[in-house]
Amino acid sequence: MKSVIITGADRGLGLSLSKEYLNSGYTVFAGKYLEDYTLLEDLQETNKNLHIIKLDVDSRESISSAVEAVSKITNNTLDVLISNAALMGEVNCTLRKPPMDIEAVWRSFSVNALGPARLVELFLPLLDNSKRKRLCFVSSEVSCINLMRHRIGEGFPYPMSKSSMNMGIRIMFNDLYPQDYTFRLYHPGWMKRIQHDGSRSEEAMYDPDDIAAHAIKYFETDLKDEQRLVMIDFRSQEWPF
Amino acid sequence: MAVLITKQNTIFDKELKSIFEREGYTVFIAGENEPTGYIDMYIDTSNYRSDKDTFLIRDGLDEKIIREVYEENVLNSMRLLENYLPYLEKGTGKRICFLTSHEASINETTHDNGYAYKMSKAAMHNLYPMVMNILADDGYTIRIYDPLLSNGHNTNEQTKKQCKINNIVCDKLSAEGAFNYFVRKRGTEHDDPLRNDENRIVFRDALGREHTW
Numbered sequence A: 001m002k003s004v005i006i007t008g009a010d011r012g013l014g015l016s017l018s019k020e021y022l023n024s025g026y027t028v029f030a031g032k033y034l035e036d037y038t039l040l041e042d043l044q045e046t047n048k049n050l051h052i053i054k055l056d057v058d059s060r061e062s063i064s065s066a067v068e069a070v071s072k073i074t075n076n077t078l079d080v081l082i083s084n085a086a087l088m089g090e091v092n093c094t095l096r097k098p099p100m101d102i103e104a105v106w107r108s109f110s111v112n113a114l115g116p117a118r119l120v121e122l123f124l125p126l127l128d129n130s131k132r133k134r135l136c137f138v139s140s141e142v143s144c145i146n147l148m149r150h151r152i153g154e155g156f157p158y159p160m161s162k163s164s165m166n167m168g169i170r171i172m173f174n175d176l177y178p179q180d181y182t183f184r185l186y187h188p189g190w191m192k193r194i195q196h197d198g199s200r201s202e203e204a205m206y207d208p209d210d211i212a213a214h215a216i217k218y219f220e221t222d223l224k225d226e227q228r229l230v231m232i233d234f235r236s237q238e239w240p241f
Numbered sequence B: 001m002a003v004l005i006t007k008q009n010t011i012f013d014k015e016l017k018s019i020f021e022r023e024g025y026t027v028f029i030a031g032e033n034e035p036t037g038y039i040d041m042y043i044d045t046s047n048y049r050s051d052k053d054t055f056l057i058r059d060g061l062d063e064k065i066i067r068e069v070y071e072e073n074v075l076n077s078m079r080l081l082e083n084y085l086p087y088l089e090k091g092t093g094k095r096i097c098f099l100t101s102h103e104a105s106i107n108e109t110t111h112d113n114g115y116a117y118k119m120s121k122a123a124m125h126n127l128y129p130m131v132m133n134i135l136a137d138d139g140y141t142i143r144i145y146d147p148l149l150s151n152g153h154n155t156n157e158q159t160k161k162q163c164k165i166n167n168i169v170c171d172k173l174s175a176e177g178a179f180n181y182f183v184r185k186r187g188t189e190h191d192d193p194l195r196n197d198e199n200r201i202v203f204r205d206a207l208g209r210e211h212t213w
Helices: A013-021 A037-044 A062-074 A103-126 A159-179 A207-222 B013-020 B065-092 B117-137 B157-166 B171-183
Strands: A003-006 A028-030 A050-054 A079-083 A135-140 A182-187 A231-233 B002-005 B024-028 B041-044 B095-099 B139-146 B204-205
Touching: A003 A013, A013 A028, A013 A037, A013 A079, A013 A207, A028 A062, A028 A182, A028 A231, A037 B013, A050 B139, A062 A103, A079 A103, A079 B041, A103 A135, A103 B117, A135 A207, A159 B117, A182 A207, A182 B065, A231 B157, B002 B139, B013 B024, B013 B171, B041 B065, B041 B171, B065 B095, B065 B117, B095 B117, B095 B171, B117 B139, B139 B171
Parallel strands: A003 A028, A003 A079, A028 A050, A079 A135, A135 A182, A182 A231, B002 B024, B002 B041, B041 B095, B095 B139, B139 B204
Antiparallel strands: none
């Protein structure tokens, strides 16, 4: 049975991707970070192939424990890695409202940019043992430097971290693509927030279930131009870096 | 005209200072010779690399080095800009200049290492348009410059060769290029009043080439 790990699976896109991969016959390792969300536990009641593992991508120790947990169940292999966890939220970090919360820039970088690189580094021994070797990353339109001019919104940390993440992915791509790894970079769009009871917030445009249904096709389909690192959105459109 | 340069760590930084002085500018250096009233131009020469920034993903990320480089190139740069912005507000030039490298272009880099430097600069590349979104309406303009100087930290033969090519651009020539780029209006190099390219955030290197982000 094929295996996938999905970070930030407590709710939203991560949770919806977990459902999609379960329906596709995968053993799913769902990274849980938010203690107050129990939607994964609800999903587990009817899915014996769902394994919930505590996972904080900002902690090497936490990721190492996750590697150990996955390894025991899969006999030291992993087919697909999906880096979805991200730190968002409002911080006071813009030039017109001094003093800027500079440390928020590092926190965002450490989770959103270093987190995916830590994941790949520590899961590589398992991924090496798979024929699939697929690395998927959820990014954002705000990572596109070309498009940031005239964008509304003044918070610095999140967009900066997402460009750093893309850079890290590019370096990994240069290194690992010749070693038979394939990469997927995905912009999911503005999704409705999932509440504790599973209901959707009113704001935002897209339902995570709909986005996940599209994302899994992109993540699972072999492409003719795997040598190109591109970011694709929920409409299958390419985005520039 | 008054210029503030944030650091004097490299030969390039010192050459740049001497060129501005030669051309009649009043030059302040952060931490050494602080401005007292206003500045017209702010030049952040933060462009720190670590010799230990050579690890591959299989080697394991050296998070101490990553933090060290990020601290210098991003966090300290942001603190400096916040600190000196009030001086720019009082000046009339309102020009902000940063250093970077084409090696930190997500589109262009072919390297398999250099996580600390490249990820730090990618963060700054995203910051520049956001800064201009806030300041451009007040008359600010920005220059991003790749001095094409490399400490040759790359590991494979291909990138060593690239560094050798880049090192043809000596510090003095690169600093001259920086001065000319920093003080001119962009897009009006030929004194054509109908051309203005200030609204586009780009980076150019010491040989005048424009790079993609």
